[in-house]
Amino acid sequence: MSTGGSASLKEALTAQLYQLFRVHGFEGVSIGAISAATGLSRSSLYHHFPGGKEEMAEAVVARARGWFAGHVTGPLRGAGTPQARLKAMLSAMDEAFAGGSEPCLVASMLVGAGSNPVTDGLRALLNEWLDALGACLVEMGTPKAKARPAAAAIIGRIEGALILSRGLGDRSHFKAALNDIAREAG
Template sequence: MPKQTYIPYLLQLFRQYGYDGATLSKISEATGLGKASLYHHFPGGKDEMVETVLDYLEQWLGENILPALRSDGDAETRLRRMCDRLSELYQQGEQPCLFAILLLGSARDVFHTKVERLFRTWIDAIASVLIADGMDEEQAKHRGEDVAIAIQGSLILSQGLHNPSPFQRVIQQLPRSICHNSQ
């Protein structure tokens, strides 16, 4: 099977255990591949596995978030579409963000550049929506960062409380509050 087949298992595993906690034994168990087969599919080991998952998330961003933000409609409608896609990705707040997990452990230096690029792409796309809605560029950039802060913070809080309600509340209120405050 192609290595893309294993992405959902790897994504879940790295979300659950982080880079350091996702041992080859756990990866082997989750994917059903023996250690030799893991290295056949991922000669670069865990680093290549994480890169493959990050590539998938980058593709997902390009196929789901960016089109939602570039679609027709006013800013609130486009931000709502983005939030709907994010809610799907994070299973309505039940799943943590892999980016945050990767930035906390020993993998931080290895994957920081790619994670930073993904965050910047997302924030810039949000800012573009707000600029098109009449907001000045600097404020729009700050608001894009505020969106990322609110979503990431709500994911962390939801995980910490074992309750997805904070994430769900943010996802529900964010499009309107960002646009309302832009006036």
């Protein structure tokens, strides 16, 4: 197989792994489950990910961080009014979580009895989000000393509403939270 094909296959595998880890978390996904979901033998999986499940999870977190950079943190720091950038972030969240019906990878991956091999990468993703959102809030007039706590409150509202929507089977909680945050932003 050519290098290009192998890279494409690894990208496709990472996309499948993303969904598995998103739904089941790090602790809830076994190599056997990954093999069944991908249709690849364990040896084929280890060929693409010699570091095993940990390397697979790291690839998933890298994919998530790349998506966040392109759709969340980058736009929050990009061109346009800070209100428009905040609304773009909310739109990306709506898309990423399918209007409140899809689970959050970060939340799923952090469930379990302590840290796992990707905890640091997930913390970095959250800190990047907090920093970018906080900077946007400063541009909107939030005092710098209050920006990070305000950003944390907004992220908490988004994540909390996602949990409510999924737990109750009612996406209106997620939609309402996004709409409220957008309205409050002006």
